[in-house]
Amino acid sequence: MNKTYVRLAATAVMLVSAATSAYADSLTLYCAAEEAWCQQIKTTFEEKTGITVDMTRKSSGETYAQLRAEAGNPKGDVWWGGTGDPHLQAAEEGLTVEYTSPMRGELHDWAIKQAQAANNKTIGVYSGALGFGYNKDLLAKSNLPEPKCWADLTKPEYKGHIQMANPNSSGTAYTMLATIVQLMGEEKGFEYLKALHANINQYTKSGSAPIKAAGLGETTIGIVFMHDAVTQTAAGFPIVTVAPCEGTGYEIGSMSLIKGARNPEAARQFYDWALTAEMQSKAKDVKSFQLPSNKNATASDLSPDLSTIKLIDYDFKKYGSSAERKRLLQKWDTEVSTLPQ
Known part of the structure; x- marks a missing residue:
């Protein structure tokens, strides 16, 4: 056999082995929680496993859009965090894969129900109302009454606040959109959203941005997870x-394995680790106050107690479906966002 051919073949094998090894020691994480929490997750997993994590932080909607855009050539391995609705939509559209973790026995029922709704292509990692x-200082300065209900937010005195x-x-x-529709019915719900639109000073890209702006004194009220x-x-x-006094919806923050991932082994290792009580108990250390899905995890005393909040029977399967989500967003774009303020 030609010696040059043999050397080339040996070099090719070495390159393939090196690439495989590199993949086995790395993970690409799409994180849809707060930056500090995402960074904590990245560094803790790296320290625990020696696997290098390439982490990108984006909102849930942006991450879902990225998965769709990359479907032909996936670059991510795991999508962690963010509201469960787009995770369910991604599962329905075949953008994520089925996986049953050995950690499931330690999870709350609501986390398992999220998995069952997606044929085990996603799972609940935290919850929040x-x-x-x-901002109580701005409220007092503007001589505004304390808002206690969804209905209060459409009052004319809150215009621009x-x-x-x-x-x-x-x-x-x-x-929020799906909550209002379920709480009030679609017709009255969209009338409410139109009335609310008149009082909105800005629609932000990120879900937590409105309350950060309120904290900094840039707006008075922010609609967010509690x-x-x-x-x-x-x-x-x-x-x-x-x-809100009328009742409210809630999220099941979720996690999914991306179809066609380059590092499936590392992705499953991350997935199992992310469901442990040890990992989930660290959220409070970076001031993330969601309720963890592992029954043995410790939440902060500051975390909102869902048992004291009037929650609606949020239909995750319906409002996480691709058709319903697209329909509602298109209706909001057409009937609400185009209105003058």
Whole structure:
């Protein structure tokens, strides 16, 4: 056999082995939680396993859009965090893969139900209720009454005082859209959203941005998940968290394995680790106050107690479906976002 051919073949084998080894020691993570939490997850997993994590932080809607764009040539391995609706949509569209973790026995029922709704292509990692928060100093300065209900936010005195995210890019805002429709019915719900639109000063890209702006005094009220409002209070900002009197929806923050991942072994290792009590108990150390899905994990005393909040029977399967999500977003784009303010 030609010696040059043999050397070339040996070199090719070495290159393939090196590439395989590199893949085995690395992981690409799409993280849709707060930056500090995402960074903590990245560094803790790297320290624990020696696997290098390439982490990108984006909102839920942006991550879902990225998965769709990369479907022909996936670059990510795991999608961790963000509201469960786009995870369910990704599962329905075949962008993620089925996996049953040995950690399932330690999880709350609501986390397992999320998995069952997606044929085990996603799973719940945390939960939190939707609400809003307000800057009590700005409220007093503007001589405004304390808002306690969804209905209060449409009152004319709050014009220009409210921020929420855009439901096309933000899972938080889509949860709000789906919550209002379920709470009030679609016709009355969209009438409400139109009235609310008149009081909105900005639609942000990220779901937590409105309450951060309220903390900094850039807006008075932010519509967010309640745990994000608590984060601002814990950081020393004058934010008061509100559970709307009519009732409210909630999220099941989820995790999914991306179809066609380059590092499936490392992805499954991350997936199992991310469901452990040890990992989930660290969230409070970076002021993330969601409720963990592992029954043995420890949440912060500051985390909103869902048992004290009037929650609607949120239909995750319906409002996480591709057709319903697209329909509602298109209707919001056509009937709400185009209105003058």
